Amino acid sequence: MFPRFPVQRLVSGYTAAIGIVLALLITADLELYRAWGFRLDDTPLQYLNSPTEMAASAGSAPLLLLALALLTLVGGGWWLYRKVAGHLAPLPAWFGRGRATLAALLYATLLVVPLRGGTQQIPVNQSDVYFSRIAFANHAAVNAPWNLMSALVLRAAERPPQPFMADSTARRLVATIYPRAVGKPAPADSSASILAEARPNVLFIILESFTAKLVGSVGGEVGVTPNLDSLARTGVLFNNIYAAGDRSQKGLVSLLSGYPNQPTTSIIKFPRKNEHLPHLCRSLTAAGYSSRYYYGGELAFANMKSYLQTAGYDQLTERNDFAAADQNSKWGAHDGALFSRVLSDLKQQPQPFFVTAFTLSSHEPFEVPMKPRYPSTNEADLFRNSVAYTDATLGQFLRQARQQPWYAHTLIVLVADHGHVLPGNSSNQSPAKFKIPLLLAGGALRPEARGRIISTLGSQTDVAATLLHQLQLPAAAFHWSRDLLVPHAVPFAYYCFNNGFGSVTPNGTITFDNVSRQVWERDPAVTDAQLQLSQAMQQVSLEDFARK
Incomplete structure (x- = not known):
């Protein structure tokens, strides 16, 4: 017989690694938002080829406070995981490996629902949490690690193609x-008014697909x-x-x-x-x-x-x-x-x-x-x-x-x-x-x-x-x-x-x-x-x- 695969150790190790990565991203986001005014995305990756400048930019960061925040997130997350995982009842003897495999496949399939944000017609995006005319309030509602992954997916589309000319x-x-x-003033050329009053109401109707x-x-x-x-x-x-x-x-x-x-x-x-x-x-x-x-x-x-x-x-x-x-x-x-x-x-x-x-x-x-x-x-x-x-x-x-x-x-x-x-x-x-x-x-x-x-x-x-x-x-x-x-x-x-x-x-x-x-x-x-x-x-x- 083959030895039992150490699933519990694998899951615990994976959870610890992901937890540390997420804690790092959240902590970095705290400082980057203060400096840049937007949530963590792929922008820091643009500076990986200039580590000296990156270090200089981080020179004014409250490193001790950020390190404390990181340790708190990692420690609190691990305590919570152990608290939950330690109270899970062991599988009964009759629940064999075959059933466990089927259950794992079912759970993996069900993960598609939270990945897309629910069963609604439109997958989750920033619009699902934006609720205010104040930018900071909307930014606060965005999940920073999710925002980073979304930016990485969209990153390739940002690259301009090869230029045609100088x-x-x-x-x-x-x-x-x-x-x-291109930063030049527009030539003076005024149009005659077609309105009977200067500031009328404006009803702007956009017609879907009206070719x-x-x-x-x-x-x-x-x-x-x-x-x-x-x-x-x-x-x-x-x-x-x-x-x-x-x-x-x-x-x-x-x-x-x-x-x-x-x-x-x-x-x-x-x-x-x-x-x-x-x-x-x-x-x-x-x-x-x-x-x-x-x-x-x-x-x-x-x-x-x-x-x-x-x-x-x-x-x-x-x-x-x-x-x-x-x-x-x-x-x-x-x-x-x-x-x-x-x-x-x-x-x-x-x-x-x-x-x-x-x-x-x-x-x-x-x-x-x-x-x-x-x-x-x-x-x-x-x-x-x-x-x-x-x-x-x-x-x-x-x-x-x-x-x-x-x-x-x-x-x-x-x-x-x-x-x-x-x-x-x-x-x-x-x-x-x-x-x-x-x-x-x-x-x-x-x-x-x-x-x-x-x-x-x-x-x-x-x-x-x-x-x-x-x-x-x-x-x-x-x-x-x-x-x-x-x-x-x-x-x-x-x-x-x-x-x-x-x-x-x-x-x-x-x-x-x-x-x-x-x-x-x-x-x-x-x-x-x-x-x-x-x-x-x-x-x-x-x-x-x-x-x-």
């Missing part, structure tokens, strides 16, 4: 579109979005706008912070980075606006909640804040319930307000509580039905909103978070997948501005500066955003897809694959200068992302 050349090219992104392909007023299919198209005839329509990325969380950052996307990750996943981004909510709060954010789903998705929490919204309303009967979608509450909640709450919302509402019914699996307008069960028609449903609930909301006192003093911003491959199964890099509608409407518009169509070619990131300038508020902090209503706006849009990027100008579109380092598609009239500008946009924006 930094000075790249910055000079980017300055022609976004001068503030331009299904919006007739911007050249898409006619009849899918009759309410949005009708509103466009009395609003200010931007018919040449492109999403900066292809995911909801990326669109959120582009719209609310005016920040470009990254090809292999998103800055929203890095709380330490996105805390330094500007935000429309923060800008409007400083100008006296109250604020609220609405979403029918879970804000923990893709770490959206931590981003929104630090933005300073007065209140966040998400899935669990809706009645159980209204949570009638796989993702949460359908858009009918969302708009009803917004309409009800706006009666008590202090003015001026900045209210953001993000729809979700037009997200896969495209199941909506409405009689199908398109009877086919193919995926494209299911998508059309879901977009038509959101448009119908939007129309109902607007008809009721016009009867409310606040409507006459409100600017409504309607814009998509991103486009979609459907209908037509656009390729991953196709500009048709990224084209989206942007519409300004509401009672705060000047009468002479109604019905105006703006054909300036622009990006989703440009919405922030365009809005702030209309509100007569500074937009200098939004380095990657520009006013699309100025007379001399350069027609240009840059977007990212999975490990690649593209740009659109009046000459056409060019797309580039980062893996092969080759042009993917290129329209005949596209110049080498456009390719260089696109490469410079990625190079400079990723350098900015890495520095955050």
Whole structure:
């Protein structure tokens, strides 16, 4: 017979080793947070090649106090382990090795649940513990060792790819579109006001997957979005706008912070980075606006909640804040319930307000509580039905909103978070997948501005500066955003897809694959200068992302 494997010694040794490592990480985090202002992540690893500088940096640390904290954690943890392990009853004689093995496999399988933070739809991330507009309070709720492992997993995505050109050349090219992104002043070029009052309420509605392909007023299919198209005839329509990325969380950052996307990750996943981004909510709060954010789903998705929490919204309303009967979608509450909640709450919302509402019914699996307008069960028609449903609930909301006192003093911003491959199964890099509608409407518009169509070619990131300038508020902090209503706006849009990027100008579109380092598609009239500008946009924006 084989000798009994020393499982107890192995478990005790493993527990002791892990306990010491965790205690070291927690102790180091205490000092690093005092010095750096953020929780322990992979940043210290960047200094392993300079141990002398590391030692010098630690020279002012209260080493005796930290050593005492370390010993307390290790000693207390070991005492607690022995206290618990010493009271475990031995296995009965009839519980043989076979059963013990099966039980061990079952326990190991069950560990998947705490590893992902529970059985909920979205795995655990920083958003699950962020609860305050005060950064320190949110940081205090984060588990430091977990934060380190999360940063290590995401670390590879932070590395900028090999540069295309000298930094000075790249910055000079980017300055022609976004001068503030490279530290240069923006040229003087003011836009005429389209608002009847300086500081109206702002209702910012983000439409899930509202591709331009299904919006007739911007050249898409006619009849899918009759309410949005009708509103466009009395609003200010931007018919040449492109999403900066292809995911909801990326669109959120582009719209609310005016920040470009990254090809292999998103800055929203890095709380330490996105805390330094500007935000429309923060800008409007400083100008006296109250604020609220609405979403029918879970804000923990893709770490959206931590981003929104630090933005300073007065209140966040998400899935669990809706009645159980209204949570009638796989993702949460359908858009009918969302708009009803917004309409009800706006009666008590202090003015001026900045209210953001993000729809979700037009997200896969495209199941909506409405009689199908398109009877086919193919995926494209299911998508059309879901977009038509959101448009119908939007129309109902607007008809009721016009009867409310606040409507006459409100600017409504309607814009998509991103486009979609459907209908037509656009390729991953196709500009048709990224084209989206942007519409300004509401009672705060000047009468002479109604019905105006703006054909300036622009990006989703440009919405922030365009809005702030209309509100007569500074937009200098939004380095990657520009006013699309100025007379001399350069027609240009840059977007990212999975490990690649593209740009659109009046000459056409060019797309580039980062893996092969080759042009993917290129329209005949596209110049080498456009390719260089696109490469410079990625190079400079990723350098900015890495520095955050």
